[in-house]
Amino acid sequence: MLCVRALVATFFAACLLALMIYPVPVSAAEDKPKPQVLFINVNVFDGKSDKLAEGMSVLVEGNLIKKIAKGDTEVRDDAKVIDGGGRTLMPGLMDAHVHLALVRRPGEILNDYDWMYVGALSNEQAEEMLMRGFTTVRDIGGPTVGLHRAIEEGYVVGPRLFSSGPYITQTSGHGDFRNYNDLHPGIYGQYSLMEMQGWLIMADGAPEVTRAVREALRYGAKQIKMMAGGGVSSPYDPLHTVQGGPEEFSAAVKAAEQWGTYVAVHAYTDEAVRQAVEAGVMCIEHGPFLTEDTMKLMAEKGVFLAPTARISLTSPEDVGLDPNSGTAAKLRQVNEGAANQLKWAKEYGVTLVFSTDQFGAPENFKEQSNEFLTLAEVFEPVEVLRMATSNVAALLDLSGELNPYREGTLGVIEDGAYADIILVEGDPTRDVTILSDYENKIDLIMKDGKIYKNTL
Structure with a gap:
């Protein structure tokens, strides 16, 4: 046995010496x-x-x-x-607020569509987005970590993708898209289809939020998306609601910072934005009801604003909503509140990023580039160009070492x-x-x- 071991050792030593004297040639490729x-x-x-x-x-x-x-x-x-x-x-071009998996309205996805069909439509929208000139996008909520991987491996044509993975919502929050009679997972142990498919994580209280953030990061999120208030597209949360609290936002920020990244929040009301900013959140999505004082606070703390201006200023009739529906009534409130948002952001020096939030039917996604028309009504052309290039790149840099694109610089x-x-x-x-x-x-x-x- 000792002789065999000695022979094996001699053989490997000879191989190592040969590699040192005659290194393996570098391939032609x-x-x-x-x-x-x-x-x-x-x-x-x-x-x-x-x-x-x-x-x-x-x-x-x-x-x-x-x-x-x-x-x-x-x-x-x-x-x-x-x-x-x-x-x-x-x-x-760069878009800081897209939802490539929301290829139909949430209720349709939940009730009417197979998940592979949704995935196939997402692939198509990714390619079309690239062909509009958008080479990098931040997907701010939804199961697109796998889409990012497929693009990077060359199976799907699409832009560079910073996925947030599942968004984090409180019970009855903007991301709670359960049907009315669906049971609560934390109370009855019955998870909704959208939770099981990675669209969202429901969390109440700081410990649950901490766990939810860590789960999203484990899943592959590059930044964290959290809901801080009511929204237009969700059925059970009025726009005036303030969702989450200082302890929950602080818990999310701490958990994200431990991984070297940041938290962005969906928020409409001034109170929701202010408590999120004071907790260390670095990007506000939407924010149509912001006051001048909160705009000043955002500027002081270097917080980014993704205003999704065109969709906030478009009437319900122009997007094909039933004018008598609750969703249409919510959108009219947003229309009224967003009138001063861009003006104040410019006046107080808040860093704006190009952000569209188009989702649903294919014709909605095609509206992405029309965001330039809306922004041009308030800003100089070079200001808009920076919003759609270097400003978004600066926001994406906040992902730190989770940024998958560190070989070069983006947006310039x-x-x-x-x-x-x-x-x-x-x-x-x-x-x-x-x-x-x-x-x-x-x-x-x-x-x-x-x-x-x-x-x-």
Whole structure:
């Protein structure tokens, strides 16, 4: 037995010595240089500046931007050269509030649709979102962790995806989409279908909220979504309600911070927003009933606002709701409250992020790019462009080490940034509404160095 062991040891020692003297050759694939794409004759909006840099060239190598220069730049003989013809080259668009799994209204998903059918429709919407020029989105509630994985593994075409996984709601909160006669899971031990499929976690009190946040993070959430007040689409929570409390928000923030990330909350009323901000929440979703004082507080604490402006300012009739329904009555309240929101946010310097909240039927998702039309009524074009690029990127950076995209920088055109690029016909720094006409005005879409649309 000792002789056998000695022979085995001698054999492995000889193998190790051979590897040291004659290392395994690097494969041809690893030796092969990364592909280069050179954009020439383009005017660059870098995601931050007030003006375009004219007559530029931008070199992409692999999935990153390698060099930005005035005029020409040297490339390899095998580089692909794209003449922008004076078009605007800018970062891919970013949307901070989407629901890619909400391909129909919650009641329809719960009662009428198979989960694989919902998944298939989600795949379709992800691809269409990318083809509107949105190369990165934050999915702010729903079972999209698997969709993120499928996109990253190349099985589905879609934008980069920061998924929040299941949102956290109190009993009777905005995320409590049980049918009226469904029993409470904590009281009767009967979980609803949407809970079992990963749409939501119901939690009451600080200990339950802590556990819910940890469960969402285990599931793969990059940031936490929590409900802090009533909503339009949910049946049993009036808009005036304040959901959760200081102890619950503090518990959520602490649990998220232990993983290096942050909490965003759905909130409409001023009281709900204020208690969330004071507890350390870093992003407010919606907020149509905010007062000037709370806007000032958000600015002081560096809290982001995702206003979902277009849907907040659109009448029930324009979105096809029954004018006599409770949902329509809620939306009219939002219409009235949101009138001053954008004006005050601009006045007090709150950082706004482009956010649409379109969900339901396919025609609703197609409204995504029309958010530019609404924002252009209040803000200068470059302000809107920053909201849809570098501002969203700054918010996503709050995910810390949970951010799955750390090889480069998002939301900007600079050396070392991800090659997420669109070419726009015209100058969006003068007229940002051209981005709403994505089919005709966005001529090229690149994500991670790969071209998905090119009509040049």
